[in-house]
Amino acid sequence: KNEVEQSPQNLTAQEGEFITINCSYSVGISALHWLQQHPGGGIVSLFMLSSGKKKHGRLIATINIQEKHSSLHITASHPRDSAVYICAVRSYGGATNKLIFGTGTLLAVQP
Amino acid sequence: NAGVMQNPRHLVRRRGQEARLRCSPVKGHSHVYWYRQLPEEGLKFMVYLQKENIIDESGMPKERFSAEFPKEGPSILRIQQVVRGDSAAYFCASSEGTGGYEQYFGPGTRLTVT
Numbered sequence: 001k002n003e004v005e006q007s008p009q010n011l012t013a014q015e016g017e018f019i020t021i022n023c024s025y026s027v028g029i030s031a032l033h034w035l036q037q038h039p040g041g042g043i044v045s046l047f048m049l050s051s052g053k054k055k056h057g058r059l060i061a062t063i064n065i066q067e068k069h070s071s072l073h074i075t076a077s078h079p080r081d082s083a084v085y086i087c088a089v090r091s092y093g094g095a096t097n098k099l100i101f102g103t104g105t106l107l108a109v110q111p
Numbered sequence: 112n113a114g115v116m117q118n119p120r121h122l123v124r125r126r127g128q129e130a131r132l133r134c135s136p137v138k139g140h141s142h143v144y145w146y147r148q149l150p151e152e153g154l155k156f157m158v159y160l161q162k163e164n165i166i167d168e169s170g171m172p173k174e175r176f177s178a179e180f181p182k183e184g185p186s187i188l189r190i191q192q193v194v195r196g197d198s199a200a201y202f203c204a205s206s207e208g209t210g211g212y213e214q215y216f217g218p219g220t221r222l223t224v225t
Contacts, residue, residue: 086153103152
């Protein structure tokens, strides 16, 4: 079983819809990241969370440490939001800052 | 305000050749991480370096792969005697410090082994 699980794996939405992508993890963490990757493209960091909620434009990220769960929400989705969204956690303790990644959620927003 | 830079962006090597991937971190960042993304797979940690030191190489294959981050110049990921299975996107990230510092990713190097 992967230490970081995302759902759904694939998501198709109509422009304007509210979108939720979920991430569950099984290890103790010091932080959780949401990343965006366009096909064939680089990786952009959207959020880094250790508690609560963060908002940036139409994107909202929440985390529940007790339940080991995070969600990424996109309000008023747009075709340019089409990308792979990746959840990654930094495990707690030790000398390393390495990230453990989920397998990603492929989002397609249709006009 | 330059971010993480990686070069080359695309690299083609024949089986048995060497591949050298370079990563220049954000100015002032002394922590560098290398990650690999195999086709149709997720990202996987390879190695974590601070200036002149390897801190964690638990994700590096034991043979043919090495990494360095010298006092001056970029971090280098070196793959000797490449095989087709090494074809992947290799991403570098950097951070200012440990703990709560965010990692900033480079655009990646796409290695194709023919």
